[in-house]
Amino acid sequence: MKREHEAEALSVVTGLAAGWLAFAVIVWLHGESPREMAGLLVGGTWGTAYGAGQVIFKATPILFCGIAVHIGLRAGLFNIGAEGQMTIASLVIAAVGASLGASTPALLAVPLMLGCAAIAGALWAAVPALLRAKLGAHEVISTIMTNRIADALVGVALGLGLAEKGTVRSADIAKGARLPRLEAFLPSLRGSAANTSVFVALVVLLLATVLWPRSRAGREQWLVGLNPVACAAEKISVPRRLAEALIVSGAVAGLASAATVMGYKGYYEGGLGAGAGFTGLAVALLGRGRTSGLILAALLFGTLDQGGLALNAHIPRESMQVVQAVVIVAVALGDARVRAFMARMPRPAAAAKAQP
Amino acid sequence: MDVLATRAVTRRYGATLAVDAVSTCFESGRLHAVIGENGAGKSTLLKLACGLVAPDAGSVAIDGQPLSPHTPRAAIARGIGMVQQHFALVEAMTVLENVMLGAEPLRGGLLDEAEARRRLAEVTRELGVTLDPAARVRELGIGDRQRLEIARVVYKGARVVVLDEPTAVLVPREADALYEMLARLVAAGRTVIVVTHKLDEVVAHAQTVRVMRHGQLVLSRDVDHDDAERELRALAAAVMGEDAPAQPAAPPRACGTVVLDLDDVRLGRALRGLTLKVHAGEIVGVAGVEGNGQRELTRLIAGLEHADSGRVDVAAASVVHEDRHQEGLVLDAPVADNLVLGEHAALSRFGVLDASALRATAHARLTLGAVEPGDPSLLARGLSGGNQQKVVVARALARTGDRAKLLVAAHPTRGVDIGAARLIHERIRAAASRGVGVLVISSDLHELRALSDRIAVMVRGRIAQQVDPGATNERLGELMLGEEGAA
Numbered sequence: 001m002k003r004e005h006e007a008e009a010l011s012v013v014t015g016l017a018a019g020w021l022a023f024a025v026i027v028w029l030h031g032e033s034p035r036e037m038a039g040l041l042v043g044g045t046w047g048t049a050y051g052a053g054q055v056i057f058k059a060t061p062i063l064f065c066g067i068a069v070h071i072g073l074r075a076g077l078f079n080i081g082a083e084g085q086m087t088i089a090s091l092v093i094a095a096v097g098a099s100l101g102a103s104t105p106a107l108l109a110v111p112l113m114l115g116c117a118a119i120a121g122a123l124w125a126a127v128p129a130l131l132r133a134k135l136g137a138h139e140v141i142s143t144i145m146t147n148r149i150a151d152a153l154v155g156v157a158l159g160l161g162l163a164e165k166g167t168v169r170s171a172d173i174a175k176g177a178r179l180p181r182l183e184a185f186l187p188s189l190r191g192s193a194a195n196t197s198v199f200v201a202l203v204v205l206l207l208a209t210v211l212w213p214r215s216r217a218g219r220e221q222w223l224v225g226l227n228p229v230a231c232a233a234e235k236i237s238v239p240r241r242l243a244e245a246l247i248v249s250g251a252v253a254g255l256a257s258a259a260t261v262m263g264y265k266g267y268y269e270g271g272l273g274a275g276a277g278f279t280g281l282a283v284a285l286l287g288r289g290r291t292s293g294l295i296l297a298a299l300l301f302g303t304l305d306q307g308g309l310a311l312n313a314h315i316p317r318e319s320m321q322v323v324q325a326v327v328i329v330a331v332a333l334g335d336a337r338v339r340a341f342m343a344r345m346p347r348p349a350a351a352a353k354a355q356p
Numbered sequence: 357m358d359v360l361a362t363r364a365v366t367r368r369y370g371a372t373l374a375v376d377a378v379s380t381c382f383e384s385g386r387l388h389a390v391i392g393e394n395g396a397g398k399s400t401l402l403k404l405a406c407g408l409v410a411p412d413a414g415s416v417a418i419d420g421q422p423l424s425p426h427t428p429r430a431a432i433a434r435g436i437g438m439v440q441q442h443f444a445l446v447e448a449m450t451v452l453e454n455v456m457l458g459a460e461p462l463r464g465g466l467l468d469e470a471e472a473r474r475r476l477a478e479v480t481r482e483l484g485v486t487l488d489p490a491a492r493v494r495e496l497g498i499g500d501r502q503r504l505e506i507a508r509v510v511y512k513g514a515r516v517v518v519l520d521e522p523t524a525v526l527v528p529r530e531a532d533a534l535y536e537m538l539a540r541l542v543a544a545g546r547t548v549i550v551v552t553h554k555l556d557e558v559v560a561h562a563q564t565v566r567v568m569r570h571g572q573l574v575l576s577r578d579v580d581h582d583d584a585e586r587e588l589r590a591l592a593a594a595v596m597g598e599d600a601p602a603q604p605a606a607p608p609r610a611c612g613t614v615v616l617d618l619d620d621v622r623l624g625r626a627l628r629g630l631t632l633k634v635h636a637g638e639i640v641g642v643a644g645v646e647g648n649g650q651r652e653l654t655r656l657i658a659g660l661e662h663a664d665s666g667r668v669d670v671a672a673a674s675v676v677h678e679d680r681h682q683e684g685l686v687l688d689a690p691v692a693d694n695l696v697l698g699e700h701a702a703l704s705r706f707g708v709l710d711a712s713a714l715r716a717t718a719h720a721r722l723t724l725g726a727v728e729p730g731d732p733s734l735l736a737r738g739l740s741g742g743n744q745q746k747v748v749v750a751r752a753l754a755r756t757g758d759r760a761k762l763l764v765a766a767h768p769t770r771g772v773d774i775g776a777a778r779l780i781h782e783r784i785r786a787a788a789s790r791g792v793g794v795l796v797i798s799s800d801l802h803e804l805r806a807l808s809d810r811i812a813v814m815v816r817g818r819i820a821q822q823v824d825p826g827a828t829n830e831r832l833g834e835l836m837l838g839e840e841g842a843a
C-alpha cells in the first residue's frame with residue numbers, strides 16, 4: 001500500500017517536473033528568462049483577483065470533465081468522449097434555454113437546465129455504452145467516433161435553425177436559466193468570467209468522490225474495473241455495470257455545459273468549451289481520484305490556460321499547450337492504469353503471429 | 357559454501373510481521389525445503405531472497421556479497437531465480453518465445469532464434485525433459501507449463517532455483533517426476549529451494565529442512581532419512597507448534613433430492629458427453645489429471661459457460677473456482693468486498709451501501725474461515741496465498757444453505773496449510789450434513805478420499821468411472837490415465 005502511494009506521488013512529481021522543464025526550454029528558445037516568465041505567469045493568474053477569477057473560470061469545465069473521466073476510470077473505462085458529451089449537452093440546453101419564457105424563475109429554470117444537460121450527456125454516452133455492453137466494442141474507439149459525430153452535429157443543428165438568422169450562435173437563453181457571475185457577490189473579481197457553476201462542479205465532485213464509492217452501483221463498478229472475471233463469476237452483471245459507468249460519466253461530462261452555456265456566454269456557438277473534455281482526461285489521471293487531487297489538477301490546467309494569455313506578449317500562448325501536453329504524457333506514462341490498459345491492447349506483431 | 361544467505365531480514369505487511377529477523381544460509385548443491393503453515397512467512401522469506409520483495413530491515417547475500425540493488429533483475433543476474441506459484445507465461449506465445457522473453461540473444465540487432473533454441477535444448481537436456489520449442493503455451497498442460505517455467509529460470513542462468521509450492525497443482529505421479537527433475541539440477545551442481553506444505557515430499561526428497569512459524573525460523577537442520585515415520589511426526593509438530601490432532605472420521609450421509617444433474621453434456625472440446633449426478637447431502641469427488649475438462653465443468657455449473665448439447669439441471673450453486681487470482685478474488689479490493697462479492701445489493705439500502713452491515717458480514721466470515729490477519733480492510737493482495745484461498749472458500753461456504761443447494765469446490769485447499777485444510781474439510785462436511793450437495797474437484801487424492809462419498813474419475817471430458825472412496829492410489833491413478841493410454 002505504502003509503496004503504491006509512493007509510486008503515485010512520484011509519477012505526479014515527475015509529471016510536474018517534466019512540465020516545468022518543458023516550460024523552461026520553450027521560454028529559453030524564445031530568448032526569454034524562464035524565471036522572469038514564470039513570475040509573469042504567476043502574476044498574471046494568481047497575482048490579481050481578476051487573474052485568479054479567470055483561472056477558476058477556465059478550471060470549471062475542466063473539473064466537470066475530469067470528474068466524468070474519473071468515474072469511467074474507476075470502472076476500468078477510458079471515456080475519451082467527454083468532449084462530445086459536453087458538446088451535445090451544450091446544444092440541447094442552448095435550445096431548451098432559448099425556448100423558456102423570459103420570466104421563468106431561476107429556481108425552476110436552473111434545475112431544469114442542469115437536468116437536461118446531464119440527460120443529454122448520458123444519452124450521448126449511452127451509444128458507446130450499449131455498443132460496449134451488447135457487442136463488446138471498445139469504448140476508446142467508439143467514444144472517439146461519437147466525438148466526431150457530435151462535432152458534425154453542431155454544424156447541422158446550427159444550420160437547421162438553432163442559430164439566429166445570419167449568425168453562427170444560438171439565441172440567448174432565458175435570463176432565469178443563466179448562472180450568475182461571481183463578480184455579482186465579489187466585486188474584486190470584476191471583469192472575470194468566473195461564475196457560480198463552479199459550485200455545481202464542487203457538489204458533483206463531492207458526490208463522485210465521497211458518495212459514489214459508498215453506493216452499491218459505484219462500488220460494484222469499481223470492483224468490475226479491478227477484476228471483471230471474478231465479478232462475473234459471482235453473478236455481478238459486468239456489461240451492465242460498465243454501461244452504467246459510461247452513462248454516469250457522460251451525464252457529468254454533459255454538466256460541463258453549465259459552465260459554458262449557462263455561466264459564461266448565455267448561448268451556444270461552435271467551439272464553445274472545446275478541449276475541456278480532453279484536458280479532463282489529464283485532470284483525472286493527475287488527480288488520482290482524490291477530491292483535492294482533482295481540484296488541484298483542474299486549477300493547474302486552468303492556470304496554464306490563463307497564463308498563456310498573460311505571456312502572449314513574449315511567447316506564443318500555444319506554448320502553454322505544449323507544457324500541458326508534456327505534463328499529460330509524463331503523468332500518463334507513470335500511471336499504472338494506463339500501463340495496464342496499454343498492456344491489454346493487442347500488439348500488431350503478436351496479433352499477426354497469433355493467426356494460425 | 358553458502359550460495360545464498362539472509363541476514364536478519366524483516367518484512368512487515370501492515371500490522372503483520374511476515375518475516376521476523378530471519379538469518380539462514382543455503383549451502384550450494386543441495387535440495388532445501390522450507391515448510392510452515394499459511395502466513396508463516398515462508399513464501400515471503402524466499403521472495404525476499406530473490407529480490408521480489410524488499411526487506412524493511414536486514415539484507416540478503418549471494419556468494420557472500422550483498423544483493424544490491426534489491427531487485428529480481430539483480431538477483432537473476434547473480435544466479436538466483438524463482439518459479440512463482442502463479443505462472444507468469446504469455447499464453448499466445450510459443451515455448452521458445454517465453455524462454456527468450458527478457459533475455460533475447462541478438463545477432464546484428466536481430467533476434468537470434470537459433471542460438472536461443474540451442475541453449476534451450478541444453479537446458480532441457482540437463483532437466484531430462486522434452487519441451488517442443490514451437491508449441492504455444494496455451495496448448496500446454498499444467499505440468500508442461502511448470503517445466504517451462506523451470507527451464508526459463510535455468511536458461512537465464514540461475515544457479516539457485518527457488519520454487520513456491522510447485523506440487524500444489526500436480527497429481528502424485530507428476531510430483532514424483534518434478535522431484536526427479538530437481539534432483540538432476542542438484543546433480544548438475546545447482547541449488548534448489550522448495551517451499552511446500554507437503555511434509556511427505558520433504559522427507560522423501562529434501563536434504564535440509566527449515567520450518568517457519570509466525571514469521572520466525574523455528575527449525576533448521578538436515579532431513580533424517582532413517583525413520584520416515586518419526587521424521588514426519590517431528591516436522592508436523594514443528595509446523596503446527598503442537599501435536600497434530602487426529603482426523604475425524606466422516607459420518608455416513610443419506611441421499612436426498614438431485615441438486616446437479618448433467619446428462620451427456622458437450623462443450624467445445626473440453627466436455628465430451630459428461631454424465632454426473634449429485635444428490636442433496638452427498639459429497640462427490642471428481643478426480644482426474646488437470647486439463648481433462650474440470651475447469652469447464654466448474655464454469656458450466658457456475659453459469660459462465662453454456663453447454664453445446666445435453667441436459668444441464670443445476671440448483672442455485674455456490675462455487676469455489678479453480679484459479680483464485682482470476683475468478684476468485686478482486687485482488688486490489690479490500691478483503692471485506694471480496695467476502696461479499698455479488699451480495700452488495702443485499703447489503704444496500706436505497707442503493708447506498710450499509711457500511712456497518714457489510715463490515716459485520718465480512719467479520720463473521722473472516723472468523724468462520726479463520727483468515728489471518730482478520731482485518732477486512734486489508735487488500736486481498738496483501739494476504740498470503742493460503743489465506744486468499746480461505747477467503748474464497750469462506751465466501752462460498754457462507755452462501756450454501758437457503759440460497760445455494762449445491763457447493764462446487766475446485767481445489768478447495770490448494771496452497772492451504774494442514775490446520776486450515778482440516779478446518780475447510782470440516783466445514784464442507786458440515787454443509788453436506790445440512791443437506792447441501794457438494795462436488796469437490798481436486799488433484800489431491802488424499803483430499804478426495806477423505807471427503808467423498810464416491811469418486812468420479814474424469815478423463816477427456818467424460819466421467820470414465822465412479823468408484824468407492826476406499827479405492828487405492830494405484831487404482832485411481834490407472835483410471836485417471838486409463839483412457840489416455842488406450843487412445
